[in-house]
Each structure stands twice: as structure tokens, then as C-alpha cells.
Amino acid sequence: MKNLLSMEHLSTEEILHMLSRAAAFERGEAAALQRTYHVANLFFEPSTRTKTSFEMAERRVGCEVIPFDAGFSSALKGETMYDTVKTLEMIGIDAVVIRAKEDEYYNELLEGINCAVINAGDGAGQHPSQCLLDLYTIHKEFGHFEGLNITIVGDISHSRVAKSNATALTRLGANVRFLCPAEWAGNFEAAHSWDEVLEDSDVIMLLRIQHERHAVSKNFSKDSYHEEFGLTPERERRMKEGAIIMHPAPINRDVEIADELVECERSRIFAQVRNGVFARMAILETILKERN
Numbered sequence: 001m002k003n004l005l006s007m008e009h010l011s012t013e014e015i016l017h018m019l020s021r022a023a024a025f026e027r028g029e030a031a032a033l034q035r036t037y038h039v040a041n042l043f044f045e046p047s048t049r050t051k052t053s054f055e056m057a058e059r060r061v062g063c064e065v066i067p068f069d070a071g072f073s074s075a076l077k078g079e080t081m082y083d084t085v086k087t088l089e090m091i092g093i094d095a096v097v098i099r100a101k102e103d104e105y106y107n108e109l110l111e112g113i114n115c116a117v118i119n120a121g122d123g124a125g126q127h128p129s130q131c132l133l134d135l136y137t138i139h140k141e142f143g144h145f146e147g148l149n150i151t152i153v154g155d156i157s158h159s160r161v162a163k164s165n166a167t168a169l170t171r172l173g174a175n176v177r178f179l180c181p182a183e184w185a186g187n188f189e190a191a192h193s194w195d196e197v198l199e200d201s202d203v204i205m206l207l208r209i210q211h212e213r214h215a216v217s218k219n220f221s222k223d224s225y226h227e228e229f230g231l232t233p234e235r236e237r238r239m240k241e242g243a244i245i246m247h248p249a250p251i252n253r254d255v256e257i258a259d260e261l262v263e264c265e266r267s268r269i270f271a272q273v274r275n276g277v278f279a280r281m282a283i284l285e286t287i288l289k290e291r292n
Contacts, residue, residue, distance in 0.1 A: 044101065102122065124160055
């Protein structure tokens with residue numbers, strides 16, 4: 001596996017291998033890399049969890065992390081993504097982790113770039129590392145995917161998390177459903193009432209409303225969205241025994257989820273953050289081993 005661009009490009013075997021390696025890293029196993037690799041993180045959109053998680057993962061597998069600040073890069077002078085990455089490659093970078101606002105920005109890197117490219121989020125396209133940490137979180141909880149009812153709630157059409165998880169979870173045998181306002185379903189069929197999906201869901205995966213990606217946004221107030229589509233304490237009490245709550249964050253408390261539920265017994269929201277380091281260690285090891 002030279003690059004990680006989209007969950008659509010991964011085989012089931014590759015997914016399961018990385019979940020297995022994530023579990024090994026959580027048990028304390030060391031990465032199986034034979035030399036020091038140099039990695040740069042190119043984040044052209046804001047990020048807390050993904051960027052710092054990758055930086056931690058890179059250090060834990062023994063990489064040298066080369067600082068890159070998009071706000072002071074030559075991209076501000078009009079340099080193309082290709083030229084930026086090619087420059088870093090010539091300096092000696094082995095892999096770049098990139099987040100960008102453009103969907104499928106990586107297509108311009110597929111010819112002529114030899115360093116590894118890891119997609120940390122492309123516009124409203126894909127978020128494969130978030131998907132892998134979500135898969136790891138679910139597998140730790142249930143031990144399997146087959147037959148699980150996974151309900152993804154919120155801004156589906158603009159969510160790279162929803163698209164990545166729908167692709168991978170369906171392939172792994174889960175039943176993926178969506179709940180959202182009708183105009184936010186995009187190309188997916190979706191329920192529009194909690195009553196259709198709440199009581200048989202094994203996983204409720206909530207999403208942030210991505211106002212920055214809406215050309216025209218339904219005019220939900222904070223309170224009206226929470227009342228209609230948010231996970232409230234009353235709805236949490238109706239969830240099935242053993243069901244869990246997930247959210248890729250950042251969280252809008254009392255919008256998509258009630259403040260008191262963020263760290264409730266069912267919540268795995270902060271566990272996802274912790275699991276993200278192990279999942280990204282697995283990604284880095286899998287890709288960088290190809291360059292030994």
C-alpha cells in the first residue's frame with residue numbers, strides 16, 4: 001500500500017490488517033520499521049484531533065516530523081499542491097499527510113510524486129484515517145461488524161466521515177443507515193425521524209453541521225436542530241442495551257448531542273480520540289514498510 005487516499009481503494013484484507021496492528025500498538029508492541037522516516041503534515045484546513053494525532057503517531061513509530069505551517073508556505077504565493085509536495089520530496093520527505101478543502105486534491109499527485117501520500121481529509125470527500133479509528137472503536141466494542149446497525153446522524157452530504165464509514169462498514173457486513181434533514185442526504189437514502197432508527201441501533205454516530213461547506217444552509221437554530229435531530233437524554237434512554245454513541249468531533253454541545261451525554265457511560269467520543277493514535281500508527285507502519 002503506497003498511499004492512503006480513500007476507503008474505496010482499500011481491500012477488506014488491508015482494513016483488517018490495520019485494525020489488527022492498531023490493537024497490537026495498543027498492547028504496547030513496537031512498530032516494525034527498519035529505519036527513520038521523515039514525514040510532513042500539510043494541513044490547509046484547521047484541525048485539532050487529526051493533526052496532533054498524526055504527529056503523536058508519527059513519533060511513536062519512530063518518524064522524524066518535519067514542521068510545515070500552511071499559513072506561511074509558498075501555497076500563499078500561488079504554488080500548486082504538486083509543486084509543494086515535489087519540493088518536500090526532493091528535500092528528503094518520505095511521506096506527507098495532507099488535509100485540503102478541495103475534493104480529491106490528491107489526483108494531481110498520482111503522477112510524478114514518489115513520496116507516500118496520506119489523505120487526512122479532502123473537502124467533503126473522504127477521511128480514511130478517521131474511518132479506520134472508528135472501525136477500530138466499533139470492533140473493540142463488539143468484536144465484529146456483521147449485522148450491526150450503524151446509524152449516522154447529521155450533515156451527511158457534506159461529511160467525509162459519513163462517506164468513508166458507509167463504504168467500509170457496508171463492505172464489512174454492517175447495516176448503515178442515515179438520519180438527517182431531507183436536503184442533507186445527498187445521494188444517500190435517509191430517515192428523517194429518530195423513531196425510524198433509534199431503538200435498534202447498535203451505534204449512533206453523530207456528525208457536526210458543516211456550515212462552512214453549505215452554499216445554502218437550512219436555517220436551523222441551535223435549539224431547533226437539537227430538538228429535531230440531536231441526541232437528547234430522552235432519546236439516549238430509548239437506545240438498546242449495549243449500544244454506543246460516537247462522534248468524530250469537534251462537538252457542538254447541545255446541538256448534535258446533549259452536553260450531559262458527551263461523557264456518559266455509552267459515549268465513546270473521547271475513546272475515539274485515543275484510538276486514533278493507534279489507528280494512525282497502523283497506517284504509517286503499513287505504508288512506510290513499503291519503503292524499507
